[in-house]
Amino acid sequence: MIWTIRWTHQPASYNSRTPRLYLILLILVLSGIPSSVLHTGTFTVSGPLVQPIRAWVREDVQLSCHLSPKMDARGMTVKWVRGPLVVHLYRMGQEMEEVQAPAFQGRTKMLREDMAEGKVTVIIHQVKLSDTGQYTCYFQTGTIYNETSFDLHVAERQKKAFSVIGPAQLIQVKQEENVTLSCQLSPKMDARAMTVNWFRNQTLVHRYPAGEKLEESQGAEFQGRMELLKRDMAEGKVTLKIQHVQVSDSGQYTCHFRSPDYYNEAHFELQVAENLPTSQKTLHKRIFLLFPVVFIGSIFVVSFFCQTKLQRTRAEVFQNDQFQKEGQRSSRDEQGLPCLH
Numbered sequence: 001m002i003w004t005i006r007w008t009h010q011p012a013s014y015n016s017r018t019p020r021l022y023l024i025l026l027i028l029v030l031s032g033i034p035s036s037v038l039h040t041g042t043f044t045v046s047g048p049l050v051q052p053i054r055a056w057v058r059e060d061v062q063l064s065c066h067l068s069p070k071m072d073a074r075g076m077t078v079k080w081v082r083g084p085l086v087v088h089l090y091r092m093g094q095e096m097e098e099v100q101a102p103a104f105q106g107r108t109k110m111l112r113e114d115m116a117e118g119k120v121t122v123i124i125h126q127v128k129l130s131d132t133g134q135y136t137c138y139f140q141t142g143t144i145y146n147e148t149s150f151d152l153h154v155a156e157r158q159k160k161a162f163s164v165i166g167p168a169q170l171i172q173v174k175q176e177e178n179v180t181l182s183c184q185l186s187p188k189m190d191a192r193a194m195t196v197n198w199f200r201n202q203t204l205v206h207r208y209p210a211g212e213k214l215e216e217s218q219g220a221e222f223q224g225r226m227e228l229l230k231r232d233m234a235e236g237k238v239t240l241k242i243q244h245v246q247v248s249d250s251g252q253y254t255c256h257f258r259s260p261d262y263y264n265e266a267h268f269e270l271q272v273a274e275n276l277p278t279s280q281k282t283l284h285k286r287i288f289l290l291f292p293v294v295f296i297g298s299i300f301v302v303s304f305f306c307q308t309k310l311q312r313t314r315a316e317v318f319q320n321d322q323f324q325k326e327g328q329r330s331s332r333d334e335q336g337l338p339c340l341h
Contacts, residue, residue: 044068045139045148049204050197050256052151054263060125062111063087065137065148066202067118074115077140080122082133088122103130127154155261162189162236164257166266175275178243180229183255183266185236192233197256198240200249200270206240221248245272 047065055061063080067073080087085101088108095110104124111121120139124131132154138147165184173179181198185191198205203219206226222242229239238257242249250272256265 042144043071043139043146045137045146047137047148047150049199049202050258052153054153054155054258055127056157057129057154058126060123061127061152061154062121062123063135063137063150063152064119064121065139066114066120067139070118072116073118073120073139074112075141077138078120079138080135081138082131082135087124087135090120127152129154129156157262161262162186162257162259162264164255164264164266166253166255166268171268171270172273173245173270174273175247176244178241179245179270180239180241181253181255181268181270182237182239183257184238185257188236190234191236191238191257192230193259195258196238197254197258199254199256200251205242205253208238221246245270247272247274 044067045065046068048063053061053063074093077092078090080089085103086099087101087104088110089096089099090110097105100108107125109123109125111123114120120137132152134149134151136147136149139145163186165186167182171179171181183196196208198207200219200222203222204217205219205222206228207218208228225243227241227243229241232239238255240255250270252267253270254265254267257263
């Protein structure tokens with residue numbers, strides 16, 4: 001007996017809508033993730049440049065965090081917490097006040113101006129001694145998240161307060177020149193035991209005392225170009241010298257002084273002008289010198305043409321007068337002659 005086995009292929013049930021549903025789901029998932037995250041796969045969160053943050057009772061304090069690399073944080077979930085307490089929560093474009101801890105309700109405000117660049121700041125109004133502690137800012141988009149922590153110290157204001165006086169006017173220098181940035185304490189006091197930081201916008205320019213980790217936190221563009229002049233520090237004057245300034249060094253600078261029980265800062269502006277190449281300088285100088293000559297020459301040329309035209313006009317008028325006089329004389333002569341028959 002011969003057995004014959006016959007196999008018949010039965011196609012599995014297939015729903016033509018399945019691929020489309022997967023594609024729609026993939027688009028929805030990816031649309032909520034910033035393009036920079038898709039490229040890098042992750043991001044880091046950095047806290048305030050000056051840490052720990054020190055504030056006095058009844059002052060307002062800003063807690064700022066920013067993403068690296070820069071990316072739009074407006075579609076993310078951003079949360080500040082102090083231990084188990086929610087300080088502020090931003091989610092889906094809205095601030096969720098109902099989840100705040102009672103101790104912070106009505107005392108926080110979120111600044112959104114720089115969210116498109118990845119920087120988010122929350123202000124705590126009228127800080128109290130009980131606000132002291134470790135704070136964490138937390139960013140999340142989709143399944144990707146990261147966070148950073150920093151300390152806030154709140155203290156009663158001491159009697160030995162000081163103010164910081166920076167340059168009164170805009171500092172203007174040319175590219176490749178050296179510039180000195182000086183700040184002075186008022187009243188005069190010894191600054192050698194203080195911590196002094198210089199910033200350009202959000203970039204650390206220099207720190208005193210420098211410490212072992214200065215180069216790790218200092219902006220790469222400033223490394224090797226800083227010199228601290230200490231001769232007047234005992235009198236409260238601290239001067240930083242920047243060598244070979246570049247156009248990119250322009251911006252708002254801050255000198256921040258901090259003692260064990262007080263802190264203050266001053267702001268000022270530095271503007272660096274680009275040096276023109278020698279050929280352009282020579283060309284501009286020649287144009288500058290040539291302009292008066294061309295202007296005066298133009299006046300002479302215009303004056304010459306005007307005088308020439310005036311002389312021609314006078315000559316024509318004179319000739320016309322002569323012709324008219326001769327014509328009148330001829331008429332009188334003809335009238336006085338006897339008729340000849």
